[in-house]
Amino acid sequence: MARLPAPLSYSQQVAIFSRLRDANPAPVTELRHGNAFQLVVAVALSAQATDAGVNRATEQLFATVTTPQQMLDLGLDGLTEQIKTIGLFRQKAKNVMKLSQILVESYGGEVPASRAALMRLPGVGRKTANVVLNCIFGHPAQAVDTHIFRVANRTRIAPGRDVEAVERAIEDHVPAPFQQNAHHWLILHGRYVCQARRPRCAICPIEDLCPYEEKTP
Incomplete structure (x- = not known):
């Protein structure tokens, strides 16, 4: 080699x-978001998709969904319909619902400032965790x-x-x-x-x- x-x-x-x-x-980042939770969702949706495509799909979603609990209230079917223009949208929708449930149950609805904790969320890998740590929490x-x-x-x-x-x-x-x-x-x-x-x-x-x-x- x-x-x-x-x-x-x-x-x-x-x-x-x-x-x-x-x-x-x-x-x-070119992914549009209003808070840490929306950024976690946007980056999780961006796998094998363009930022522009994610932004188009989340524009209406993020106008009404700003917290993990609101995502749970929207429900899997509602989220799936909102992001159906994104590749692998069905699996991504399931991951977003699962990570929203974990954030509500384990973190009081807040996004943790820990790479290890972030990477335990469904659909969140090291790259996603690093984006959130950098853009939201100011980590290099x-x-x-x-x-x-x-x-x-x-x-x-x-x-x-x-x-x-x-x-x-x-x-x-x-x-x-x-x-x-x-x-x-x-x-x-x-x-x-x-x-x-x-x-x-x-x-x-x-x-x-x-x-x-x-x-x-």
Whole structure:
């Protein structure tokens, strides 16, 4: 198995993230939500779906459902009808109902600020938990998805063979001042600039700092 390339140096990391910060000083998740519970639901629904698709499905739902108890009052059939445009909607609806029940029974209807507790909720994996910890509770947690995995390896910001390795590499190598927003900058960069099939190198703000060899003209 080929060895992974070394991550960029501290000074290179500072240069790259300084530019990403200058372009977007206060990045936020594109999943629309009004509180911690709605964000848990939105991220759980986003698996194998786009943020835009989730936002369309939850716009009416979140107008009336803001708490786990209100979700339980809506019921499985009601939720299923609301999110039927999202992939795997039937299983996701069941998970949302189950996690709502757990939040009501075990946490007084509040979302816990613990990765372990979050990951015990049905349909909530490490990525979902990290999104909630970062966006709601201000933890410098790194929610690594396919976009971040691609960008982290292409740029050598945080090389890794799997998402957990990339998560650890971001924590180990990205300078502390950029840790809180690192995953936002990387996911947005991967979504709109460093795209999978044809990266948009001509508009990339870090093109001259990026070691990726297969740049597009």
